Each structure stands twice: as C-alpha cells, then as structure tokens.
Amino acid sequence: MKSTVIFEEITRKVIASLEQGHAPWRKTWKFTGIPPQNHFSGHVYRGINSLLFNMEDLQTPYFGTFEQITKAGGRIKKGSKAFNVYFNDLLIYDKNGKRVKEETFKQMTKTQREECRRIKFIRQWPVFNMGCVEGIPVKPSVLEGEFTPHERIAQCEQFIKGVPKPPTIKESLHSRAFYAPLLDTIQIPLIQQFESPEFYYSILIHELAHSTGHPDRLNRSTLVEYAPFGSQTYSKEELCAEITTCFACNYLGIDTPQLQTNSQAYIKGWLGKLHDDPKFVWEAAVLAQRAFEYLTAH
Ligand SMILES: [Zn+2]
Numbered sequence: 001m002k003s004t005v006i007f008e009e010i011t012r013k014v015i016a017s018l019e020q021g022h023a024p025w026r027k028t029w030k031f032t033g034i035p036p037q038n039h040f041s042g043h044v045y046r047g048i049n050s051l052l053f054n055m056e057d058l059q060t061p062y063f064g065t066f067e068q069i070t071k072a073g074g075r076i077k078k079g080s081k082a083f084n085v086y087f088n089d090l091l092i093y094d095k096n097g098k099r100v101k102e103e104t105f106k107q108m109t110k111t112q113r114e115e116c117r118r119i120k121f122i123r124q125w126p127v128f129n130m131g132c133v134e135g136i137p138v139k140p141s142v143l144e145g146e147f148t149p150h151e152r153i154a155q156c157e158q159f160i161k162g163v164p165k166p167p168t169i170k171e172s173l174h175s176r177a178f179y180a181p182l183l184d185t186i187q188i189p190l191i192q193q194f195e196s197p198e199f200y201y202s203i204l205i206h207e208l209a210h211s212t213g214h215p216d217r218l219n220r221s222t223l224v225e226y227a228p229f230g231s232q233t234y235s236k237e238e239l240c241a242e243i244t245t246c247f248a249c250n251y252l253g254i255d256t257p258q259l260q261t262n263s264q265a266y267i268k269g270w271l272g273k274l275h276d277d278p279k280f281v282w283e284a285a286v287l288a289q290r291a292f293e294y295l296t297a298h
Helices: 004-018 030-032 047-055 064-070 102-107 110-115 154-161 196-212 234-251 257-276 278-296
Strands: 063-064 083-093 117-129 166-171 178-180 185-188
Touching: 047 083, 063 064, 064 117, 083 102, 083 257, 154 178, 154 196, 154 234, 178 196, 185 196, 196 257, 234 278, 257 278
Parallel strands: 166 185
Antiparallel strands: 063 117, 083 117, 178 185
C-alpha cells in the first residue's frame, strides 16, 4: 500500500469536499453522550462556546453561574477557574437615543423600527464547571444506557499494535481525545462512548498521527513548535493528522461514508477558519503521507 494514486485520490476528494460549501465542525464532544450545557437551565452551549469547552479537560459537561450554584446551596471549590460563555446581544436605541427593550422594538411599526439604532455585541458571562462544585448533587455525566458495546476491529487493533515506538495510549471514561506531546501520551474515551467502532479508531488514529510528529519520531515542525490554537501551524498540524486518518481508514477499509463526511467537515472547519486554500491542503497532505508511512513502517 505505497500507491501514491490512493493518496492523490483521497487528497482530491478532500479538496472536492472543500468546494461544496459549508460543513459543520466535528462534534467530538457528542461522543461523551451529553453536550456541554447549563446544569440548572439545561441550555446547551453551541457554536464557539461548545468549541471552546471541547478544548478543555472537563470533569462534567455541566456548568453553572456563581449565582445559580450558590442559590442551589452549592459551593465552588477553592482555586476553581471560571470559564467564559459568549452570547450575541443587542442594544437598541430609538431616534431620541433612548434605550428600547427588544419586546418593545418588536411591537413597533416598520418606520419606527427603521429609525432605531441597533448595536450588536458579544457579551461574556463567567460559569463554573460542576466538577468544581461541592454541597449539591451533580447530574451524572453519562446517561444510563448511553453506551453501546462495540466489537473491536481486528485489523485496526493490529495496525495500532504495529506502530513503531508507539506513544502511551490511555483509554478511559473521558470527555476528550487528545495527544499530549510533552507526556507523549494519547488520551482516548472508552470505545463504547463512541457512536461506532469506526469512529473510535478514526479518532485514535488521528491522535496517533499527531504523535508521529514527536521529536523521537518524525520531529515534525508543525507539532514540535507548540503553536497556539488557531494559528497557521496549528491548523496545518490538524490537517496533517486528519488527512493521515483518511489514508489509514481507507487502508484499513473502515472509511464509511459517515466517517468521510465527518472528516471532511473537520478539515473544512480548520481550513475555512483561516485559509480556504486548497494549496494548504496539499502541503498538509505531504506531511500526512510521511506520517502514514511512519505508522505503517513495520
Ligand atoms: Zn488533532
């Protein structure tokens, strides 16, 4: 399986999907069963908030404001850090510069509305993770019956076992999957937390792809530079990991249409954020090919 034709075909598919327009971000947090939400109101955080929470190492998917927590009789543990949630908000002023409530604005005539000045802005609000709260019961992080027992896939297990000088892989009940370069360790949720075993392996391979950049392996600059989230280098490393995953899932015969759509959406997310430039994908694909060759060099 050293055929460059397959690499080119997958890369082309990825690029083709980028040209199809918008696709949602990959929602890895869905794998925990419960999306990040307000513990008290049940409000599910969307968009940038769920993306930001997904970057954190959270103990539970629940959050509450200081007021909500104390009103319910809870205490926030000393030294706990607050997270910000962001909301779109709107300020409306009438023609005389007087503040108008949104409900009043809705009841105005079209002419009156046109005379108003509307200022959109983003409001931030501090919340605490319920894992940092004592004194009140916190809802379970995993719903009963949420887990699906999945059979492990033999060829995937073999592929993972065959990785030369592999990183440490820790599989446990967790809200996140990530590779920690300094510890050379992969954290992955339990296989039964995933929608399907294919998803589990694709995420594990994505993290393995990151680990190929470690100084003891390929010493890939996009990984070892520890670039900040959202930077060009970070995006290229993400693309590299995801394209490596496309190569590997194709090689292992687990690239279901669902998995492909997911992958393409993920890549689109990273690209759309910064570049939307197919050339950027080609550069990442070159790195991905090296990463894939490392993973299969046994
Ligand atoms: Zn990644």
